[in-house]
Amino acid sequence: MNVRNCRKCGAIFNYVMGPIMCPACRDALEAKFKEVKKYIQDNPGVGIQQTSRECEVEVSQIQQWIREERLEFASDSMVMLNCESCGQPIRSGRFCESCKNSLANGLRQSIAKPEAPKVEKKDPRDAAKMRFLG
Numbered sequence: 001m002n003v004r005n006c007r008k009c010g011a012i013f014n015y016v017m018g019p020i021m022c023p024a025c026r027d028a029l030e031a032k033f034k035e036v037k038k039y040i041q042d043n044p045g046v047g048i049q050q051t052s053r054e055c056e057v058e059v060s061q062i063q064q065w066i067r068e069e070r071l072e073f074a075s076d077s078m079v080m081l082n083c084e085s086c087g088q089p090i091r092s093g094r095f096c097e098s099c100k101n102s103l104a105n106g107l108r109q110s111i112a113k114p115e116a117p118k119v120e121k122k123d124p125r126d127a128a129k130m131r132f133l134g
Contacts, residue, residue, distance in 0.1 A: 032057055033065060045074060069093045 004015040006022035008029075013022040021029065036055045040046060052059045065071045066081065072092030073079055080089035085099040095103065 032061075033070065036062065036065070037071070040071070047079070066092050067094055
């Protein structure tokens with residue numbers, strides 16, 4: 001059993017995976033996400049600062065949701081993120097499509113199955129032939 005303290009409230013809980021938060025804080029954060037998402041849908045073009053004030057959520061939390069690709073900037077937004085690899089402007093996530101594809105191809109190649117060595121088949125009649133030693 002992996003017992004930890006919640007980073008939000010300090011409660012002790014059985015940690016399985018993901019962020020180190022107790023189930024109650026995780027549920028509260030998910031409810032906040034739904035509130036922010038609805039606010040953004042109801043107010044197109046709203047900025048991060050205003051969303052943070054109106055929904056009482058930290059700016060850093062909204063930015064994390066954008067990096068996790070749960071939220072994204074509108075296509076006409078002046079604000080963009082930069083790809084962590086090449087610096088190209090992106091609307092959400094950490095990498096642009098080109099860098100994502102490059103990373104995925106690199107991973108595929110690193111875990112590619114090796115080709116089986118070629119085995120020469122011997123003629124069964126060769127086994128019965130006599131040979132000279134010497």
